[in-house]
Amino acid sequence: MADEGSERDTENGGLASMDSVESRWVFQDDEDDDDEDLPPRMDMESEDEDNSDQRLIRTRPRIDSFDVEALEIPGAQRNDFEDASVGRRITLAFLTLGVVFGDVGTSPLYTFSVMFSKAPINGNEDVLGALSLVLYTLILISLIKYIFIVLWANDNGEGGTFALYSLICRHAKVSLLPNQLPSDTCISSFRLKVPSPELERSLKIKERLETSLTLKKLLLILVLIGTSMVIADGVVTPAMSVMSAVGGLKVGVSGIKQDQVVMISVAFLVILFSVQKYGTSKVGLVVGPALFIWFCSLGGIGIYNLIKYDSSALRAFNPFHIYYFFKRNTTKGWYSLGGCLLCATGSEAMFADLCYFSVRSVQLTFVFLVLPCLLLGYLGQAAYLMDNHGDATQAFFSSIPSSAFWPVLLIANIAALIASRAMTTATFSCIKQSTVLGCFPRLKIIHTSRKFMGQIYIPVINWFLLVFTLVLVCTISSINEIGNAYGIAELGVMMMTTILVTIVMLLIWQINIIIVLSFVVIFLGIELTFFLSVLWSVGDGSWIILVFAIVMFLVMYIWNYGSKLKYETEVKQKLSMDLMRELGCNLGTVRAPGIGLLYNELVKGIPAIFGHFLTTLPAVHSMIIFVCIKYVPVPVVPQSERFLFRRVCPKSYHIFRCIARYGYKDVRKENHQTFEQLLIESLEKFIRREAQERSLESDGDGDSDSEGESSSSRVLIAPNGSVYSLGVPLLAEYKDTSKPISEASTSGVVKLEPPTDLTLSDSEQSLEKELYFLRKAKESGVVYLLGHGDIRARKDSWFIKKLIINYFYAFLRKNCRRGIANLSVPHSHLMQVGMTYMV
Numbered sequence: 001m002a003d004e005g006s007e008r009d010t011e012n013g014g015l016a017s018m019d020s021v022e023s024r025w026v027f028q029d030d031e032d033d034d035d036e037d038l039p040p041r042m043d044m045e046s047e048d049e050d051n052s053d054q055r056l057i058r059t060r061p062r063i064d065s066f067d068v069e070a071l072e073i074p075g076a077q078r079n080d081f082e083d084a085s086v087g088r089r090i091t092l093a094f095l096t097l098g099v100v101f102g103d104v105g106t107s108p109l110y111t112f113s114v115m116f117s118k119a120p121i122n123g124n125e126d127v128l129g130a131l132s133l134v135l136y137t138l139i140l141i142s143l144i145k146y147i148f149i150v151l152w153a154n155d156n157g158e159g160g161t162f163a164l165y166s167l168i169c170r171h172a173k174v175s176l177l178p179n180q181l182p183s184d185t186c187i188s189s190f191r192l193k194v195p196s197p198e199l200e201r202s203l204k205i206k207e208r209l210e211t212s213l214t215l216k217k218l219l220l221i222l223v224l225i226g227t228s229m230v231i232a233d234g235v236v237t238p239a240m241s242v243m244s245a246v247g248g249l250k251v252g253v254s255g256i257k258q259d260q261v262v263m264i265s266v267a268f269l270v271i272l273f274s275v276q277k278y279g280t281s282k283v284g285l286v287v288g289p290a291l292f293i294w295f296c297s298l299g300g301i302g303i304y305n306l307i308k309y310d311s312s313a314l315r316a317f318n319p320f321h322i323y324y325f326f327k328r329n330t331t332k333g334w335y336s337l338g339g340c341l342l343c344a345t346g347s348e349a350m351f352a353d354l355c356y357f358s359v360r361s362v363q364l365t366f367v368f369l370v371l372p373c374l375l376l377g378y379l380g381q382a383a384y385l386m387d388n389h390g391d392a393t394q395a396f397f398s399s400i401p402s403s404a405f406w407p408v409l410l411i412a413n414i415a416a417l418i419a420s421r422a423m424t425t426a427t428f429s430c431i432k433q434s435t436v437l438g439c440f441p442r443l444k445i446i447h448t449s450r451k452f453m454g455q456i457y458i459p460v461i462n463w464f465l466l467v468f469t470l471v472l473v474c475t476i477s478s479i480n481e482i483g484n485a486y487g488i489a490e491l492g493v494m495m496m497t498t499i500l501v502t503i504v505m506l507l508i509w510q511i512n513i514i515i516v517l518s519f520v521v522i523f524l525g526i527e528l529t530f531f532l533s534v535l536w537s538v539g540d541g542s543w544i545i546l547v548f549a550i551v552m553f554l555v556m557y558i559w560n561y562g563s564k565l566k567y568e569t570e571v572k573q574k575l576s577m578d579l580m581r582e583l584g585c586n587l588g589t590v591r592a593p594g595i596g597l598l599y600n601e602l603v604k605g606i607p608a609i610f611g612h613f614l615t616t617l618p619a620v621h622s623m624i625i626f627v628c629i630k631y632v633p634v635p636v637v638p639q640s641e642r643f644l645f646r647r648v649c650p651k652s653y654h655i656f657r658c659i660a661r662y663g664y665k666d667v668r669k670e671n672h673q674t675f676e677q678l679l680i681e682s683l684e685k686f687i688r689r690e691a692q693e694r695s696l697e698s699d700g701d702g703d704s705d706s707e708g709e710s711s712s713s714r715v716l717i718a719p720n721g722s723v724y725s726l727g728v729p730l731l732a733e734y735k736d737t738s739k740p741i742s743e744a745s746t747s748g749v750v751k752l753e754p755p756t757d758l759t760l761s762d763s764e765q766s767l768e769k770e771l772y773f774l775r776k777a778k779e780s781g782v783v784y785l786l787g788h789g790d791i792r793a794r795k796d797s798w799f800i801k802k803l804i805i806n807y808f809y810a811f812l813r814k815n816c817r818r819g820i821a822n823l824s825v826p827h828s829h830l831m832q833v834g835m836t837y838m839v
Helices: 014-021 086-099 111-118 124-147 161-171 182-186 200-211 213-246 258-274 280-308 311-317 320-329 331-335 337-344 347-352 359-387 389-398 402-436 459-475 479-509 513-535 543-572 577-583 608-616 672-700 762-780 799-815
Strands: 024-029 054-059 590-599 619-631 643-648 655-662 714-717 723-726 782-792 830-838
Touching (some): 086 280, 086 359, 111 124, 111 359, 124 311, 124 337, 124 513, 161 402, 161 479, 200 479, 213 258, 213 347, 213 402, 258 459, 280 311, 280 359, 320 331, 331 337, 337 479, 347 402, 389 402, 459 543, 479 543, 543 782, 543 799, 590 608, 590 672, 608 830, 619 672, 655 672, 672 762, 782 799
Parallel strands (some): 619 655, 782 830
Antiparallel strands (some): 643 655, 714 723
16 A cells, blocks of 8 residues: 555656755764765754754755656746846836836935924034934845845845745744745745855754754744834834925915924825836836936936035935934934934835846945935935025925925925835735734635746735825824834834844854954844834834734734644644554545545545545545645746646555645636646646556566565666665556556446556556546546635633633634635535534
8 A cells, every 4th residue: 555655756857956955964963974864954852052062064865755746847947137138127127116216216305304393403513423324224224134144145036024934934844834845945936045064053053943942943033023123114114205295385384384384295295106006017117217317317306405405414424423423312312313314214225126127226225316316315404404494394395496396395295105005015925924824813815926926915904004104194183193103014024034043044044253243232222223213202102003013913923823733733633544444445435426625624644534534535536636725935837837746545545645735925827627636637647647657667677566565675877876765666556457456446437447468568548547547537526625714722722822712813813714715616516525624
């Protein structure tokens, strides 16, 4: 009998792809030097301190039954930007301006206004000190940290908090959901780096992360905190940007009051969120040139003000003016740090919106266009304020030359809408990543571009953000208080990013420890200083955004906690192979013609819900395929690597397992006919490879039909000389192949047996019979068997657990989108059974 652990499938050329993962570095004690059967991972049972006798050795890989099939890799996916034409590069450059730099580009609208509301100007030294703070904050955080360091920590071109988390999960088994498979590392976009012997530090960190449940939970909590702050950013950014831009009307029209500014802002926000569904590519081409004009306006106004008012503002590049600023203002200067941070508020959006723009293009655009224009804009405002101390409340609009005021006001409002859109897009991307990694309830996701699959729109989140943005604008109408809330949300994300990038440096980049310590001490120290400053003003109304972020964190944590409990319970209650053997190939019921696709979340074992189907339904299909939709920590899984198969039970049972793998940026838009066709074609390939392998095995081993489960070890030799041990036979017992393949059917089922061709060998006849059986089953129809497994807390559980599982998690699960909703399956093809697990 061949159970799930005993099937292998490969082709002659398949092993050639193992070069990138042909060996692993592991720790081993000196006395174990001669052990030739080391696993391809660290099997250290304890965290002993005296590990001085351990050394790194190279081991050959072990092959899991899914792994050999996964080795057939067509090649890594290329970035669309690499081979772009000149016209396409220009188009993408404008898209980059409209999508990536919108948020950071509008910071001059409000930075000085918020700063000087907390530390009023008492002299030109105050202006120089504040300007020096802004310049060095922009250079240190936006330029050095994000542009030169953090952008390189992308996950195959994807940025954001969860992209960092997936990158770490790919190099260390830190995910709390135990559904990882070794075959996941064979995906062409996985790109694991083989550690070098001298970098033992990274392996020790990897080992500690993998063996410590506390560290795994702590890492997940940090990621969820960062994500909740990103979502909070999606509320604050539109409020801050739009109100600041509309507030310029008070400078141009003396009769405009704050209440009127709020009403106009509300109208703009409603329009903004209403057009969000049209997608980044459609709107980006329009707003890209507008933002280019905006940056040019910033630079031009800055140069004009420097020449007209006071070029001595250039002295602010001397950092000693920061010391003089705090010496003169002390406590007020400390409070103003929250406003200073606003100059770098779009930095995280630059990383989260990286998408399909190459890192190099984003860096060049920022260094040669965005940063110079921003610096000139701040220098020009400071030069104006040195001659006009009383205009600090509307520093930007007051500094605009009168002849250019109305055109710049129009461009400023457009730029504010662009900035709001950029942060909303980043929020959508982050929520999708968290959803597919099991940390957010499933929601309807609309892909707004046929060319760029990373551009998405989530209707529920869009209107959710609109409602809370309007509440924030109407409740806190002061730009200063909204600015403080903005700082809290932005700093929360920045600190989490710093910690996660530090782990990436240690675990993946494996760079010098001095560089790592310098990074974390400098940037985490700066961000903690800013964070303590904004917390002092949390009572002004910015506490609302903290409450909002906490609620989002609890939603994500409860969903992850409930999903993890559900998965672990399903693993514990899966059906045993002994029970399947006792039931026989008829499974104790009637086998009707057709294919049943039983959806479940298990990557191994027979789900308990299948037993529920057997006891509930009068008959089951002649062929059963357990389908697991599995998201792996890579952005994209190529279509040719989508499906992995394994035979469950002996051949006569006609039961298979299929793992359909998707990356967190993959589009699941295929209809059910397309999905079925792809799945059946992949299953046919699997059966053919399986038969070919058995034929090759029979040619080289005369007793291949004897006692499959106790046969001796076999090896495969790759073209590169690597030796792979196959400790169990590749196929199940293959008893009496002369019998019709439809013996699993009952008397009520027509035998699915092709005409016998005497010129074929027994193995070829057996292959043709099974393929014929598969085709006839497909013609009889495909039915989707859905098991809705709910969980309830046991009666003896703690009150908190009962509250979380029975009410909060149950509410989220009831109102989230069903997994099958991604496939447009007619109700006539659906069969559903409910099951409740006690946890």
